[in-house]
Amino acid sequence: MPQLPEDPSQLVGDDDRDSAARRLQQAYAEGYLSHEQMDERVGRVLAAATQGEIRSALASLPAEQAGDTATISAPAGRIRRRGAWRVPRTLKVVTGFGRMNLDLSRAVIETPVVDIEVQLGTGRSRITVPRDATVDLEGLSVGWKEPRYKPRRGARPGGPTIRISGVVGFGRLTIRHARR
Structure with missing residues (x-):
């Protein structure tokens, strides 16, 4: 069972995980990740409990474009x-x-x-x-x-x-x- 972080504001919810998983799938579709890398990172994102864990799974991806x-x-x-x-x-x-x-x-x-x-x-x-x-x-x-x-x-x-x-x-x- 994962331990809770000391700062509860860093906890992530399902929306955060879903958004990060979509971003990884998009990076795979654009050729930034191999299929194996995407599978491994999506698994980490879905198991993430903190923002830091999500950020580490998204590391090395190109910067996300600012929303319009x-x-x-x-x-x-x-x-x-x-x-x-x-x-x-x-x-x-x-x-x-x-x-x-x-x-x-x-x-x-x-x-x-x-x-x-x-x-x-x-x-x-x-x-x-x-x-x-x-x-x-x-x-x-x-x-x-x-x-x-x-x-x-x-x-x-x-x-x-x-x-x-x-x-x-x-x-x-x-x-x-x-x-x-």
Whole structure:
């Protein structure tokens, strides 16, 4: 049984392990690792308990490209994204007096985790996430009404994690999973 580190903030979770395993598989696909090296390092990552163990398994890989960030802003008006649009790693959405509707159900999501930072004043807002997505609302602060969200029952693992953070003032944020 592995011993726990003295500093608990260095512990890793399943998301950290999954992300590191994907990075190793990508490095293998790009020719940076042999099949044997990838297998050995993925095994180390999946057994890792600390950030240091993950960092050592990822050592010698090329530096990871910085995630891209985009901002959508409408001080007074409607924000709407739907269809096959490319979702950046970090998306900032700012609206003071209007509606926001982000539909990620058919969007192109290229990263395992998408951070959506909202700054919403008044008005109704809705985010539709892919059917197999996991939603994390830990970083969301609300001023008036709690967000509406029901986690999907029987969701299959492997979908993206959508982390929603920021501030909702006097509006209401509704998050739902796509039906198909």
